[in-house]
Amino acid sequence: MRCEVVAIGTELLLGTVVDTNSSWIGEQLALAGIDSLYQVKVGDNFGRMEATIRAALERSDAVICCGGLGPTQDDITRDVIAKVMGVEMRRDETIAAEIRRRFEVRGRTMSANNLRQADIPIGASPIAQMPGTAPGLVCPVGNKVIYAVPGVPREMKEMMLGTVVPDLSRRSGQSSVIRSRTLRTWGLSESGIDEMLTERMAELDKVGNPTIAFNASGIEGIKVRVTAKCDDVETATRILDAEEAKIRAILTDAVFSIDDQSMELTVLNMLQKRGLTVAAAEPYSGGILASRMTAIDTEMATFKGATVSHDVLATGAGGVAGEVRAGNVAASIRELHKADVGLAAIAPGASDAQPPGTVYLGLAIGANKHGERVVLPGNRAMMREYAVINLLNFLRKTLAG
Amino acid sequence: MRCEVVAIGTELLLGTVVDTNSSWIGEQLALAGIDSLYQVKVGDNFGRMEATIRAALERSDAVICCGGLGPTQDDITRDVIAKVMGVEMRRDETIAAEIRRRFEVRGRTMSANNLRQADIPIGASPIAQMPGTAPGLVCPVGNKVIYAVPGVPREMKEMMLGTVVPDLSRRSGQSSVIRSRTLRTWGLSESGIDEMLTERMAELDKVGNPTIAFNASGIEGIKVRVTAKCDDVETATRILDAEEAKIRAILTDAVFSIDDQSMELTVLNMLQKRGLTVAAAEPYSGGILASRMTAIDTEMATFKGATVSHDVLATGAGGVAGEVRAGNVAASIRELHKADVGLAAIAPGASDAQPPGTVYLGLAIGANKHGERVVLPGNRAMMREYAVINLLNFLRKTLAG
Numbered sequence: 001m002r003c004e005v006v007a008i009g010t011e012l013l014l015g016t017v018v019d020t021n022s023s024w025i026g027e028q029l030a031l032a033g034i035d036s037l038y039q040v041k042v043g044d045n046f047g048r049m050e051a052t053i054r055a056a057l058e059r060s061d062a063v064i065c066c067g068g069l070g071p072t073q074d075d076i077t078r079d080v081i082a083k084v085m086g087v088e089m090r091r092d093e094t095i096a097a098e099i100r101r102r103f104e105v106r107g108r109t110m111s112a113n114n115l116r117q118a119d120i121p122i123g124a125s126p127i128a129q130m131p132g133t134a135p136g137l138v139c140p141v142g143n144k145v146i147y148a149v150p151g152v153p154r155e156m157k158e159m160m161l162g163t164v165v166p167d168l169s170r171r172s173g174q175s176s177v178i179r180s181r182t183l184r185t186w187g188l189s190e191s192g193i194d195e196m197l198t199e200r201m202a203e204l205d206k207v208g209n210p211t212i213a214f215n216a217s218g219i220e221g222i223k224v225r226v227t228a229k230c231d232d233v234e235t236a237t238r239i240l241d242a243e244e245a246k247i248r249a250i251l252t253d254a255v256f257s258i259d260d261q262s263m264e265l266t267v268l269n270m271l272q273k274r275g276l277t278v279a280a281a282e283p284y285s286g287g288i289l290a291s292r293m294t295a296i297d298t299e300m301a302t303f304k305g306a307t308v309s310h311d312v313l314a315t316g317a318g319g320v321a322g323e324v325r326a327g328n329v330a331a332s333i334r335e336l337h338k339a340d341v342g343l344a345a346i347a348p349g350a351s352d353a354q355p356p357g358t359v360y361l362g363l364a365i366g367a368n369k370h371g372e373r374v375v376l377p378g379n380r381a382m383m384r385e386y387a388v389i390n391l392l393n394f395l396r397k398t399l400a401g
Numbered sequence: 402m403r404c405e406v407v408a409i410g411t412e413l414l415l416g417t418v419v420d421t422n423s424s425w426i427g428e429q430l431a432l433a434g435i436d437s438l439y440q441v442k443v444g445d446n447f448g449r450m451e452a453t454i455r456a457a458l459e460r461s462d463a464v465i466c467c468g469g470l471g472p473t474q475d476d477i478t479r480d481v482i483a484k485v486m487g488v489e490m491r492r493d494e495t496i497a498a499e500i501r502r503r504f505e506v507r508g509r510t511m512s513a514n515n516l517r518q519a520d521i522p523i524g525a526s527p528i529a530q531m532p533g534t535a536p537g538l539v540c541p542v543g544n545k546v547i548y549a550v551p552g553v554p555r556e557m558k559e560m561m562l563g564t565v566v567p568d569l570s571r572r573s574g575q576s577s578v579i580r581s582r583t584l585r586t587w588g589l590s591e592s593g594i595d596e597m598l599t600e601r602m603a604e605l606d607k608v609g610n611p612t613i614a615f616n617a618s619g620i621e622g623i624k625v626r627v628t629a630k631c632d633d634v635e636t637a638t639r640i641l642d643a644e645e646a647k648i649r650a651i652l653t654d655a656v657f658s659i660d661d662q663s664m665e666l667t668v669l670n671m672l673q674k675r676g677l678t679v680a681a682a683e684p685y686s687g688g689i690l691a692s693r694m695t696a697i698d699t700e701m702a703t704f705k706g707a708t709v710s711h712d713v714l715a716t717g718a719g720g721v722a723g724e725v726r727a728g729n730v731a732a733s734i735r736e737l738h739k740a741d742v743g744l745a746a747i748a749p750g751a752s753d754a755q756p757p758g759t760v761y762l763g764l765a766i767g768a769n770k771h772g773e774r775v776v777l778p779g780n781r782a783m784m785r786e787y788a789v790i791n792l793l794n795f796l797r798k799t800l801a802g
Binding site: 014015019026027036038042043045048055189192195201213215216225283285287288290293306308310336337380382384 | 412
């Protein structure tokens with residue numbers, strides 16, 4: 001069963017509005033085990049919409065058209081679908097009455113063009129869910145089908161979950177589900193992970209299920225996504241559990257979490273389990289670490305605080321190595337904020353000639369101080385972000401080790 | 402001149418990653434006066450990528466392929482383009498050397514598969530900008546052209562602005578340009594702005610050029626976008642200048658900046674002009690203000706520092722009104738960081754019963770202290786963001802007034 005998504009609207013092509021609808025629909029289709037091989041954006045133009053829908057219908061079993069169902073002149077999705085179906089339009093009096101009623105309920109005057117939304121292709125049936133004034137449509141074309149849903153995300157989602165996905169599942173006659181799990185790593189390169197997993201991927205290639213894909217996500221690290229296609233959720237979960245264990249055994253402590261769990265959440269959880277509090281000196285990272293930590297630990301129970309300053313923090317004597325200075329700053333911030341653990345990211349001193357992107361990371365736990373030198377890629381904004389995640393990873397590995 | 406965008410990556414179809422690249426590219430093309438009539442997402446599949454690129458090349462003059470240029474097995478954009486061009490691949494030794502150099506600089510071992518990125522179709526030329534390890538490509542096909550840019554947004558953008566858009570403009574040989582200017586406001590509602598500008602918009606409707614549109618952008622404020630389509634940049638600029646002056650006269654000091662100029666940049670510029678430095682207490686906003694300010698003022702010449710803490714900062718006696726306490730905290734942070742201006746955002750004390758979202762903003766300039774109470778909408782994450790922009794706007798209006 002293949003289903004394409006056609007997102008309709010000139011504003012999508014102009015970039016005024018980002019098409020997040022297709023992504024959400026793609027995710028729902030994947031979860032239902034339905035393949036979505038193409039997704040197209042096209043403007044509010046009759047000829048191009050028609051060509052796009054025809055091409056989609058030729059190579060797929062179903063097409064979801066999203067947008068262009070409103071009351072204005074440029075909302076022509078209904079008309080284009082009628083052309084593709086080879087039928088005329090008819091006024092649906094039930095829809096017309098419902099549209100009139102909604103305006104009455106809200107005490108608003110209905111302009112005549114709103115009734116355009118009640119004109120639907122002959123043979124099409126309205127979708128039962130109608131959260132707005134734009135009705136959705138199920139439009140059979142031979143043994144294939146075109147769905148029309150509004151571009152307003154809330155309305156689209158209600159119709160997708162209430163009608164479109166169940167209808168697609170019924171048509172496909174299949175009960176297979178697709179589930180994914182993402183293992184998140186830090187400290188390895190994408191190509192390094194690729195090489196470490198080559199053998200395992202070759203094994204999986206023979207079986208075809210689950211599959212593995214990589215995604216380099218900048219400061220979110222490199223993600224290893226395992227996807228299983230199975231008859232039921234239980235089997236999919238079992239396969240993902242087994243594969244996660246295999247990959248963890250290969251990548252070991254480079255894996256810091258799964259799915260949506262960020263590095264800062266991982267570290268906060270580790271600290272909390274050990275009953276430790278933490279504070280940070282951010283003369284280099286300028287408050288990024290603090291804003292991340294306090295976004296999760298809103299009460300500041302584990303993250304006790306941060307200081308952003310070049311002057312308030314004593315960075316130690318000039319002649320001392322950068323790693324040692326970073327450790328000293330970490331120790332002093334720990335004391336200032338009365339925390340168990342101190343973190344620091346500092347730039348090299350004026351007399352310390354280093355390549356661009358050099359940052360010293362400092363970590364103080366109790367009386368112990370550690371320093372580490374890293375060279376970070378990108379521009380200044382990226383370096384700040386990379387400094388923060390490297391600093392958190394430094395703490396994570398120290399706590400785990 | 403027509404240019405299509407093909408976004409490549411199975412993760413885009415599955416909805417794991419939202420394709421924001423196509424939207425951004427669409428916006429750049431529109432600004433350059435180049436039509437983009439279709440944008441397609443396709444997975445990492447040779448046959449489907451080939452079919453998509455061929456179809457795009459047939460109906461357009463240029464195709465921008467975004468993604469699939471990495472070092473791993475599933476990155477096959479280069480190979481597919483070679484097939485479409487009808488040529489073999491060659492190893493580009495200049496690119497290979499550059500990739501090796503980048504790994505060396507960062508002290509990391511390069512795995513062999515990274516050199517796949519140096520294999521390019523014969524006849525293609527590398528794009529000069531190379532912010533990552535994936536080179537972009539310009540691939541002539543008869544009198545048409547395929548561009549390949551990486552899926553990493555930062556890398557894609559640098560190549561688009563540095564090479565692809567200028568090359569497209571040169572090829573199109575056309576002179577009509579679209580230019581926009583966005584006036585950014587804080588403190589008015591969207592419907593309020595709509596009403597204030599009703600008369601002016603009615604006047605513009607008659608002429609048709611320039612046009613005005615609104616965009617409510619959360620913590621970025623409400624944006625008023627003026628768009629002019631003209632034969633040349635000079636005329637467009639003149640029209641935009643005149644319209645900006647008209648709108649500023651209507652909206653007065655609600656306009657805090659234009660285009661990409663953020664509230665924090667506006668405030669930093671005002672402080673710098675007056676020779677003032679600033680520091681912030683962020684027990685409520687958790688470092689967000691500091692991270693914003695230091696992103697611009699990287700040397701911390703004007704922004705002297707911030708402290709994120711519930712304990713280190715004395716918030717004053719319990720019986721004092723929230724506005725007074727906020728002013729006191731602002732004064733003490735000013736002294737702690739030896740700045741001319743102190744800023745503070747604090748939550749109501751335990752005994753101070755207030756509706757959810759209540760935050761006290763404090764401002765200290767020299768010996769003067771001010772406090773302000775605001776009630777912010779949304780969830781906790783949004784409230785933190787709103788607190789920061791309200792605090793900066795408080796300072797902006799005080800400095801201007």
